[in-house]
Amino acid sequence: MELIGKIIEIVGDRSDTLWSISDISYSKFKEDFTRAIILAQHYNHFISNAEYDEKEYHDIILEIRMSIDQKINLLRNLFDQYGIKNFVPPVAQTDEIELVAPFSFKYAAVQSGLGWIGKNGVLITREFGPRVRLGAILVDFPLICGKPIKESLCGNCHACVDACSWGVIKGVNWNISSRREELLNYKLCNKKRSEYIKTNSRKHTCGYCILACPWGIKEPGKQ
Template sequence: MIETNSTLPLDNKIRERVLDEGADFYGVADLAEARDFIQDQGGEEVASYPRAISIGIRIMDSIVDQLPHRHEKGVAVNYHHHGYDIINRRLDLLASSLSSLIQSEGYSALPLPASERYDDERICAVMSHKLAAHLAGHGWIGKSCLLITPKFGPRVRWITILTDAPLEITGSPRDEHCGECTDCVDICPVSAFTGVPFSEEDPREVRYDAAKCEQYLNSGEEWSVCGMCVYICPHGLREKGK
């Protein structure tokens, strides 16, 4: 969650703006240990930035908790609109505003879209927002390949700003706390997850078949959604006392 104990002027300006815009998570990651992975996915320019700002906005529980009824059009449309499109728009606008602030202070900043595909073959963005959030200490990568926060589970949308500004690093990767749980693996309607725990050395394909997810969504109505791995995670349900 957002903390406000930094004494660095630029850090304070960024944190205050993030708070003012209603974000739930703010962190800064050192990208050095992940540089090779970042370069392989997004190229040299993306990998040239030493730090990443990771910002998250929590999805409303009232929307996520309806996902077992996702085959009803009203439920699906609301999840896609308010749980996805609107939050992503809020994140994109905030990232743009913060990048302008950083640039005005004499540093470089590259905001990455909250949800835009970069590689159709691998079905991925130019950089993993989940990786940046993991390196910033927000949570760990679960068996669903989602970023799991201790308090809200995977019920969070993320965005990343790459920068060379000398911001204070806020955290480090958290240890995995999924244990023997396979709820996300078991509930997936197309068995897209293998149940193999996250390892930095393994390619995503060891844990997750992204093509299966895409084919499942494309085989339904235009408004079809899934999100059952987001719904079922005990770390998200626990906050509600379930």
């Protein structure tokens, strides 16, 4: 199909950007849109907790955010050319009480089959672990969807639980019915992430619970 070919031209061959399509009939956008295209772009530098540096991590996040925004803009132009109604949902949380964004990129990524939610509450992909930045665009067009992932592949791993020195992560395996508060104390996590507003002008994942994850480096339990 010509449209899919053009999407692939923009997002690439999955060597650094995973992508898939989610049915969004579960979301509050369902009246206007039927699908979300979800992108998960790999951080193009590898850093581990052993070499963690807050400034370097912040720069990596900014660089990858710029790159994924460019791809989303190109997709938006493409859908405009085809006359397909589309919308780029905001990344940021708009509800500072419940700490939710209008459209959950993570949940759509799970629904599209890109990965599962780790014990640390972030998307874990088989290919790159949690070292990805997500982007999304909603469309009103019947693209073929990926197969949802319904269970965690974290198994007995405890690395992110141990890496968070504030005890935010409860160590519970996610499934598709899990609620966020069952996995982690997200309000305390938000408080810790908000401390970066002083230095980075925005909330920022500390990085420890992400860089500890063995997925994307090697499968847990395998050489």
